[in-house]
Amino acid sequence: MKYAVLVYETADDFSAREDQRAKDYWDGHGAYAGALQAAGIFAGGAGLKPPHAATTVRLRGGARQVIDGPYTDIKEQLGGFYLIDVENLDAALAWAEKCPGAATGSIEVRPLIEMNQ
Amino acid sequence: MQYLLLIYGEESAWADISPERASEIMQAYFAYTDKLKNAGVYLAGDELDVVAKAKSVRGVGGTHVVDGPFVDTKETLGGYYLIQCASEDEALNWAKQAPTMLHGGGIELRPVIVR
Amino acid sequence: MSTAALAERVARESYGRLIALLSARTRDVAAAEDALADAFAAALVAWPRAGAPDNPEAWLFAAAKRKLIDAARRAKTAAGGEAEIMRGLEELEADMSARAIPDQRLGLMFACAHPAIEASVRTPLMLQAVLGFSAERIAAAFLLEPAAMGQRLVRAKKKIRDAGLGFEMPGPELWRPRIDAVLDAIYAAFASGWSDPLGVDAERVGLADEAIWLGRVLVSQAPDEAEALGLLALMLHLEARRRARRDSEQRYVPLDEQDTTLWDRALIEEAELTLHRASALNRAGRYQLEAAIQSAHASRAWRGLVDWDAIVLLYQALGELTGSPVARLNAAAAIAKRDGPEAGYEAAEAAGAHYPVLRDYQPYWALMADLCAKLGRTQAARAAYDEAMARETDGAVVAFLKQRRDNL
Numbered sequence A: 001m002k003y004a005v006l007v008y009e010t011a012d013d014f015s016a017r018e019d020q021r022a023k024d025y026w027d028g029h030g031a032y033a034g035a036l037q038a039a040g041i042f043a044g045g046a047g048l049k050p051p052h053a054a055t056t057v058r059l060r061g062g063a064r065q066v067i068d069g070p071y072t073d074i075k076e077q078l079g080g081f082y083l084i085d086v087e088n089l090d091a092a093l094a095w096a097e098k099c100p101g102a103a104t105g106s107i108e109v110r111p112l113i114e115m116n117q
Numbered sequence B: 001m002q003y004l005l006l007i008y009g010e011e012s013a014w015a016d017i018s019p020e021r022a023s024e025i026m027q028a029y030f031a032y033t034d035k036l037k038n039a040g041v042y043l044a045g046d047e048l049d050v051v052a053k054a055k056s057v058r059g060v061g062g063t064h065v066v067d068g069p070f071v072d073t074k075e076t077l078g079g080y081y082l083i084q085c086a087s088e089d090e091a092l093n094w095a096k097q098a099p100t101m102l103h104g105g106g107i108e109l110r111p112v113i114v115r
Numbered sequence C: 001m002s003t004a005a006l007a008e009r010v011a012r013e014s015y016g017r018l019i020a021l022l023s024a025r026t027r028d029v030a031a032a033e034d035a036l037a038d039a040f041a042a043a044l045v046a047w048p049r050a051g052a053p054d055n056p057e058a059w060l061f062a063a064a065k066r067k068l069i070d071a072a073r074r075a076k077t078a079a080g081g082e083a084e085i086m087r088g089l090e091e092l093e094a095d096m097s098a099r100a101i102p103d104q105r106l107g108l109m110f111a112c113a114h115p116a117i118e119a120s121v122r123t124p125l126m127l128q129a130v131l132g133f134s135a136e137r138i139a140a141a142f143l144l145e146p147a148a149m150g151q152r153l154v155r156a157k158k159k160i161r162d163a164g165l166g167f168e169m170p171g172p173e174l175w176r177p178r179i180d181a182v183l184d185a186i187y188a189a190f191a192s193g194w195s196d197p198l199g200v201d202a203e204r205v206g207l208a209d210e211a212i213w214l215g216r217v218l219v220s221q222a223p224d225e226a227e228a229l230g231l232l233a234l235m236l237h238l239e240a241r242r243r244a245r246r247d248s249e250q251r252y253v254p255l256d257e258q259d260t261t262l263w264d265r266a267l268i269e270e271a272e273l274t275l276h277r278a279s280a281l282n283r284a285g286r287y288q289l290e291a292a293i294q295s296a297h298a299s300r301a302w303r304g305l306v307d308w309d310a311i312v313l314l315y316q317a318l319g320e321l322t323g324s325p326v327a328r329l330n331a332a333a334a335i336a337k338r339d340g341p342e343a344g345y346e347a348a349e350a351a352g353a354h355y356p357v358l359r360d361y362q363p364y365w366a367l368m369a370d371l372c373a374k375l376g377r378t379q380a381a382r383a384a385y386d387e388a389m390a391r392e393t394d395g396a397v398v399a400f401l402k403q404r405r406d407n408l
Helices: A011-016 A022-038 A089-098 B019-038 B088-096 B099-103 C003-024 C029-050 C056-074 C081-095 C105-112 C119-131 C135-141 C146-162 C172-194 C207-221 C226-240 C265-280 C286-298 C308-322 C325-339 C341-354 C356-360 C362-374 C378-390 C395-406
Strands: A002-009 A042-047 A055-060 A063-068 A077-085 A106-111 B002-009 B042-048 B055-058 B064-067 B076-084 B106-113
Touching (some): A011 A022, A077 A089, A089 B002, B055 B088, C003 C105, C003 C119, C029 C146, C105 C119, C105 C207, C119 C146, C119 C172, C226 C265, C362 C378
Antiparallel strands (some): A055 A106, A077 B042, B055 B064
16 A cells, blocks of 8 residues: 655755755654665655745636745645656646636645755 | 645545436546646656545654544644555554654555555 | 956846745745855855856755754754755755756746735835845835834735645636736836936835836736736836936926927837737737727837827726726716816816715816816816815926926
């Protein structure tokens, strides 16, 4: 059976990615992913950029509504996700608008962390 | 650049839905997934089961487990892992070992619907 | 010219262009600002010693580029890494000819006014990124706390960098809403400066000028965008009348009583030429309509009278286009001038009924008061002047309204 392990972080957690705790932070996730892979159960994963990088899109009456920031309301629940690779935010927003969920719910568009090459 | 499209919707709207309408919506999603793949932008995608089937894990080492989704205004989604497990207990065990649990962060474990 | 004066001139003319160039590839406006600030500091040391360079902009660009690369090397979590930044900047240097810096300011302005940037921070962001305004100056101009303004600007710039908000031109399907957002952001800066006609507010002094500067940049970058020309024409017309808006005793002077010899003819001429260019493009829009209205008012300077019929039609067109209650109200005011107070009163009353929000709008009550006075309804006029005064914060305007009420 497939499960999603959704990691929720505080503003301080997000800071830990870049301050003096960075090495421990990234080593920790690297070790965890490694352990999942060694156990043969890893089916994917991603680190997200913090909420300031998020944009929320809705399609209402055929018109696109774009809001700066993550989805923060409690009326709607997370029901699924897509991971896409596109040129820039505009391209991502264009795809988000086409998602069936956009017409009745909200699509949060969040960039992934870029790992150094 | 890689982006996650997080799909938020009112679960209660699904509660009274007719089978025809449910099928319509699913077809729409299949069509959308095809579009993404044909455009060469699709990397992954999954449908999550309802929040009632979620488990939220808190406390150092994940000592505190409650039913239901993770709801806290101070925390936002920072990432996710997808795992294949034989049972929910096994999955929960792995969730408790996520690095964020070392300092008492928050994890929501949600079953993924595989059609 | 002293090197300090040269640096100042370059800062004035080239700041926005350099920022846009330095941030276009990396989308990192904040890093570009820091690097350019360091480059200017270095220039103020190096130029007096070695003499001013032939191409100061190129000198500054090269210096800022080096600082950017150094900063990228030091940063532990540079997205994409130092190599990518270097590649981007070297491509840029190849673009630069001896005299001309490529102009990416339009892309930068589009980024600042992107829908994914929260609406109220777009104007501040544009003022900072393109004109180099400090957060303190922007905060004061918009009556906000400087610390809060600073934080919001930092967050907005992070958003551009981290969300992949590119400086690319929007495609044809998205051009209209995106350029309109840029125009609205520039006009918001102008309006903030224009609401302080005497320039008593140190931070808002020159804001109208800066907005006009941005308008000119936009027109130079998008010469076929009729609404950009319309916005520039509008701002020029309004700015042309600045000195006439208050009399020698700093009292409010209504538009139709202004001394036209105080109007700036050069600005009016430029406004008319710009509006003419816009109409030749045959793509009507809100800003062009507003500019045409101001043009009709300006013609009093050489015709001695105002074409109120034209103004009525223009406001009605504007109202139809935008659904704006204010346009409808202004149409009523113009109807009063063209057809008399009775017709004007009916039109204003209808506007207020159709748009209840007008009842919170000072000019609505001022118009009702004026028309009631002309119709001999003194009681109603007095009450309306009271309503108007209660909704006005500019002391000179309140004094004017009080004067009118006392003269009933």
